[in-house]
Amino acid sequence: MLTKLSNSKFLIPAMAFLVVLATGAGFYISLKQSQNRQERSEVSQGLFWPNPKQIKDFSSEDHNGNIFGSKQINGKWSFIFFGYTNCPDICPITMSVMVDVYRNLTTEFDDIQTIFVTVDPERDTKEKLSSYVNFFDKNFIGLNGEPENKNSLVRQIGIAYFSNKEKDNYLVDHSASIFVIDPKMRLIAKLSPPHQLEKIIDQFKNIKRFVDEKG
Amino acid sequence: MKKVNAIFFFLLLFLNINIVLAENSQKIHIYDLWINEAPPTATVLVAYVVLKNNSKRLMTLNSVSCPLFSSIEIHRSIIKNDIASMERHSMLEIPSKSTIKLSPGDFHLMLFNPKIPLNTHDTPIFTFSFLDGTQIPVTATIRKRKDMTH
Ligand SMILES: [Cu+2]
Numbered sequence: 001m002l003t004k005l006s007n008s009k010f011l012i013p014a015m016a017f018l019v020v021l022a023t024g025a026g027f028y029i030s031l032k033q034s035q036n037r038q039e040r041s042e043v044s045q046g047l048f049w050p051n052p053k054q055i056k057d058f059s060s061e062d063h064n065g066n067i068f069g070s071k072q073i074n075g076k077w078s079f080i081f082f083g084y085t086n087c088p089d090i091c092p093i094t095m096s097v098m099v100d101v102y103r104n105l106t107t108e109f110d111d112i113q114t115i116f117v118t119v120d121p122e123r124d125t126k127e128k129l130s131s132y133v134n135f136f137d138k139n140f141i142g143l144n145g146e147p148e149n150k151n152s153l154v155r156q157i158g159i160a161y162f163s164n165k166e167k168d169n170y171l172v173d174h175s176a177s178i179f180v181i182d183p184k185m186r187l188i189a190k191l192s193p194p195h196q197l198e199k200i201i202d203q204f205k206n207i208k209r210f211v212d213e214k215g
Numbered sequence: 216m217k218k219v220n221a222i223f224f225f226l227l228l229f230l231n232i233n234i235v236l237a238e239n240s241q242k243i244h245i246y247d248l249w250i251n252e253a254p255p256t257a258t259v260l261v262a263y264v265v266l267k268n269n270s271k272r273l274m275t276l277n278s279v280s281c282p283l284f285s286s287i288e289i290h291r292s293i294i295k296n297d298i299a300s301m302e303r304h305s306m307l308e309i310p311s312k313s314t315i316k317l318s319p320g321d322f323h324l325m326l327f328n329p330k331i332p333l334n335t336h337d338t339p340i341f342t343f344s345f346l347d348g349t350q351i352p353v354t355a356t357i358r359k360r361k362d363m364t365h
Binding site: 083085086087088089090091092093096123127128131132134135136160169171173174175176177190192193194 | 251253254255256257258259260261286290292294297298299300301319320323325326327360
């Protein structure tokens, strides 16, 4: 009887305490989330934070036949676009902006690289890829999408694309965003179209400052 | 006498063609036709153009041709939920008294399988054909890549 009484005596305050604790925790979590959201939007649209995806080891071949993989991504800021050389409108528009971005940023920073990954590896041979990236900038890197390789950038970043290959001159629907990987090999941002030089430069500088601060 | 008749006939034919061409160019004005410079290995190129319909009737563009390409299609680029795609249009309607501009990131002409790599000094001639039978030849220019974003 006594224990029962004392139990109920403590039960209500204990429950009340738990409720306060739970609400407090919930409040803290939602506050933290909204802080993250605010932090993200202040830095840049498309920033993946606080949990950017870590890019795993991979190895591929560039348009010159040289090895290109995680070793070449590590320690650099990489701008990556996924497209195909038979895309004459959206892809060249994006590539042209990437040229401007690359030439602008490399006057200030020396650890920038631009990568074009083809989502049409059947038609985009190494020769086509090479002529394509060189046409835009001699320093651009062309990679085969390697959809069969589970560690390829296409698979790791999770790029969606679709084509009906039964048709002649088939088209490929593909992501229109530019992805950014930081020097610690974290997928740090997805920059959405429309792509403009000034906008991307601003976004990049904000992201870089933020990442340098956060470590 | 027969000779004079023949000359007269050809003169009349010539005049007639000129009148038809003049009427067509008044009805619909096609200008600023340009091809975006592409890598020499490119198998698909793109062209942009402006079509101005001065007539009182709807004009429907149903084909574009140029001997330098295996085929030409009218496309529109669309970006939806971050996915870029192109849809093919079998024709393009230009309402009366209005202008339609084909431009980067929107409507464009897809030029398949160029027979030769094009240079900036090339001036290929395209033929624009309309549903009412009107055919208009237009000369294209090749623009350097750098001009695309400006
Ligand atoms: Cu197209």
